[in-house]
Amino acid sequence: MPAIEAVGAEEDPFAPYYFQHEEQKICGKVVSPITDWYDPNYPSVVDRFFTRYYYIKGGAPYQVLYHSNRICLICLAPTHPAYAEGIASVSYDVGNMDRSQNVVKGKAKKGGMILQEDTTLALLTTETGTVYKIPSCIRGKLVEVNTALQTDAKQLHQAAEGAGYFAILLPKIENCSDIISNLLTQQQYDEQLKKDET
Amino acid sequence: MKNQELVDYLASCGVCRVCQLRYLKARGNEYRDMQQTFQRLDVKVDDSDLKPSEDEPNEQPPKKPRLTICSTCLGLFSEEFQSQLIEGISKSDFGKYDSAGIVLAITLPLTLQLRQLSMWFALQRKFGKSSFNDNSAPDVPIKEAVKLILHPIVCSKLGREYDANGLMINIDVRHSVESEEVDQLTELNRVAFPVKKRTEISRGLLEKQYQPARIKADIFEKYLPIPPAAVEEPLQLQSIDLMGPIVCVAGRYRKLSRELSHTPWVLQGKRIMEESIEEIIAKQVAPHFTDTVCKVTFMSSGREDVDVRCLGKGRPFVLEIMDAKRSSLSRQQARQMEVAVDMSGKVSIHNLQVVPREQLTHIKTGEEQKRKYYRALCVLDEPVTVDILKKLQISESFIIQQKTPIRVLHRRPLHTRPRSIYSVKACVSRENRRLLIIDVVSQAGTYIKELVHGEFGRTTPSISSIIGKPIDILALDVVGIDLDWPADVNNAEIEVE
Numbered sequence: 001m002p003a004i005e006a007v008g009a010e011e012d013p014f015a016p017y018y019f020q021h022e023e024q025k026i027c028g029k030v031v032s033p034i035t036d037w038y039d040p041n042y043p044s045v046v047d048r049f050f051t052r053y054y055y056i057k058g059g060a061p062y063q064v065l066y067h068s069n070r071i072c073l074i075c076l077a078p079t080h081p082a083y084a085e086g087i088a089s090v091s092y093d094v095g096n097m098d099r100s101q102n103v104v105k106g107k108a109k110k111g112g113m114i115l116q117e118d119t120t121l122a123l124l125t126t127e128t129g130t131v132y133k134i135p136s137c138i139r140g141k142l143v144e145v146n147t148a149l150q151t152d153a154k155q156l157h158q159a160a161e162g163a164g165y166f167a168i169l170l171p172k173i174e175n176c177s178d179i180i181s182n183l184l185t186q187q188q189y190d191e192q193l194k195k196d197e198t
Numbered sequence: 199m200k201n202q203e204l205v206d207y208l209a210s211c212g213v214c215r216v217c218q219l220r221y222l223k224a225r226g227n228e229y230r231d232m233q234q235t236f237q238r239l240d241v242k243v244d245d246s247d248l249k250p251s252e253d254e255p256n257e258q259p260p261k262k263p264r265l266t267i268c269s270t271c272l273g274l275f276s277e278e279f280q281s282q283l284i285e286g287i288s289k290s291d292f293g294k295y296d297s298a299g300i301v302l303a304i305t306l307p308l309t310l311q312l313r314q315l316s317m318w319f320a321l322q323r324k325f326g327k328s329s330f331n332d333n334s335a336p337d338v339p340i341k342e343a344v345k346l347i348l349h350p351i352v353c354s355k356l357g358r359e360y361d362a363n364g365l366m367i368n369i370d371v372r373h374s375v376e377s378e379e380v381d382q383l384t385e386l387n388r389v390a391f392p393v394k395k396r397t398e399i400s401r402g403l404l405e406k407q408y409q410p411a412r413i414k415a416d417i418f419e420k421y422l423p424i425p426p427a428a429v430e431e432p433l434q435l436q437s438i439d440l441m442g443p444i445v446c447v448a449g450r451y452r453k454l455s456r457e458l459s460h461t462p463w464v465l466q467g468k469r470i471m472e473e474s475i476e477e478i479i480a481k482q483v484a485p486h487f488t489d490t491v492c493k494v495t496f497m498s499s500g501r502e503d504v505d506v507r508c509l510g511k512g513r514p515f516v517l518e519i520m521d522a523k524r525s526s527l528s529r530q531q532a533r534q535m536e537v538a539v540d541m542s543g544k545v546s547i548h549n550l551q552v553v554p555r556e557q558l559t560h561i562k563t564g565e566e567q568k569r570k571y572y573r574a575l576c577v578l579d580e581p582v583t584v585d586i587l588k589k590l591q592i593s594e595s596f597i598i599q600q601k602t603p604i605r606v607l608h609r610r611p612l613h614t615r616p617r618s619i620y621s622v623k624a625c626v627s628r629e630n631r632r633l634l635i636i637d638v639v640s641q642a643g644t645y646i647k648e649l650v651h652g653e654f655g656r657t658t659p660s661i662s663s664i665i666g667k668p669i670d671i672l673a674l675d676v677v678g679i680d681l682d683w684p685a686d687v688n689n690a691e692i693e694v695e
Contacts, residue, residue, distance in 0.1 A: 165654055
């Protein structure tokens with residue numbers, strides 16, 4: 001049937017993919033389609049579950065993503081100078097210790113390395129040859145390192161917020177309020193940036 | 199040794215007729231007509247005490263001049279004890295339980311075990327070890343005899359059947375000589391087994407160590423008499439406790455609310471949410487079976503997050519009701535419960551039915567093999583392309599590596615788990631090209647939210663890594679659980695008939 005084929009050529013290419021809700025009744029009520037939950041102002045994963053904090057060491061800023069369950073992701077702050085210099089490599093071998101060998105067991109994360117806020121977590125080398133000692137930013141137990149950065153450090157340049165985490169740390173519950181008061185809030189960090197510009 | 203000699207000797211030791219038969223190793227129904235059994239075994243007995251006492255039928259048993267009490271069962275198998283037992287059970291809450299099956303659990307004094315050993319020694323002395331060796335007990339053990347003799351009598355008197363999983367009647371029986379004889383036993387144990395210090399006297403110890411093969415009659419006799427001594431008083435019923443059977447009520451539930459937890463959600467002693475699926479269901483179902491709502495356990499084939507709906511045919515669940523008074527549920531009653539749960543507007547149940555406990559394995563085992571069907575509402579930063587949609591039509595299964603999600607990492611171990619994704623099928627919203635509706639079929643235990651956005655690269659591959667773009671999840675529905683259990687029973691049909 002060539003006539004139909006001719007019409008098909010002008011067809012909407014998305015036609016085979018349009019969502020069709022099937023009606024169902026539960027509790028005597030019509031079940032609303034899942035598309036009803038679309039929210040144009042839906043916050044990002046980081047905004048939904050984390051609070052952003054900052055830590056500055058040697059003039060370079062780092063970001064701590066603090067989850068509502070106190071788990072912390074340690075990242076570079078967006079204004080870290082390494083981005084401008086070009087990131088060449090990341091190593092968890094900090095000289096006396098290889099942090100990628102960290103092993104945790106059980107719910108209590110037994111065996112995880114205990115880190116202080118200034119303890120070097122990883123080494124980042126830029127294209128210009130600068131080596132940044134990435135600090136742990138908080139006092140806590142090392143749970144996990146992002147080994148993907150060892151093989152491909154350049155992905156940090158494109159990584160979405162949080163995806164470039166160096167490590168996951170678990171602070172003790174009783175230390176959390178101290179830890180947070182030692183970090184810069186988003187507002188304090190923004191003010192710091194303004195000061196630096198002037 | 200002739201049977202007659204054995205029976206005569208036992209009678210001279212004050213052993214009752216039932217226990218004489220026990221020492222003749224009578225089986226099952228041979229205890230029903232004892233006279234016939236004695237005849238068959240070629241034993242002549244004075245049968246006056248075997249016949250029902252027809253001349254004094256209306257007299258109460260306790261008022262009768264008491265016959266001598268058996269030195270081996272202490273009257274456990276006497277008619278007096280049986281009527282005491284029946285009376286005790288009838289006076290308890292027994293009538294509140296509808297269970298067709300019952301089981302007796304009798305806690306007996308240790309002295310009965312000691313008396314068995316004493317009689318064993320006595321028989322060895324009288325008839326020699328060739329007739330009664332060290333290793334096989336001379337009698338049908340009391341525990342077994344309780345099953346053979348007492349159980350059928352109690353069952354028929356109460357009009358119930360024997361069922362090991364039925365209503366358990368816990369009977370505690372005491373005897374006045376118990377403490378004195380156990381004291382002797384403690385002394386005896388110190389002498390007979392001196393190596394083990396401070397051994398606790400227990401039933402297990404008696405069963406293990408107190409056999410002729412392990413202890414000498416001479417030592418035993420220094421503390422306790424051979425054959426067992428006569429007693430003045432019969433056994434006393436200390437208490438009767440009832441424990442109803444465990445009744446399992448199965449069904450499937452669906453959940454409409456995105457603000458309803460699976461089980462009560464309590465954080466630092468505070469309730470986060472007023473209700474839960476478990477409570478909404480248990481509130482309507484449990485009162486039919488029991489008056490104590492706290493003794494109920496809720497189980498289901500997996501669970502969904504607070505903000506996830508469960509649609510389609512729903513998720514199989516079981517309510518385990520301990521100490522159940524009622525053990526059956528008519529389809530009309532089941533339908534009433536289904537309707538009542540529907541009134542919550544948040545949870546709906548159907549296929550509600552009582553199931554045998556063995557069937558719980560369907561829910562408990564093979565959890566990882568079950569397939570789960572999900573529908574996810576996802577959003578892209580930019581409008582979708584046909585190319586992206588094509589990448590998300592996956593009919594061949596693949597395996598992802600999923601690290602424990604950060605949201606539960608504070609209370610669960612860190613693991614990387616392989617999970618099978620059986621298929622992915624994405625559609626686009628007609629109104630908004632950034633909106634994708636993705637149907638995923640996965641192995642049970644897959645974290646779907648993390649599968650979508652990849653959680654900072656901690657789940658690989660993810661929907662995000664497959665399309666090479668950020669994608670986030672707005673809402674999730676469970677649309678199917680691959681478990682054909684419990685059976686389809688359309689309770690609603692009843693109303694139409």
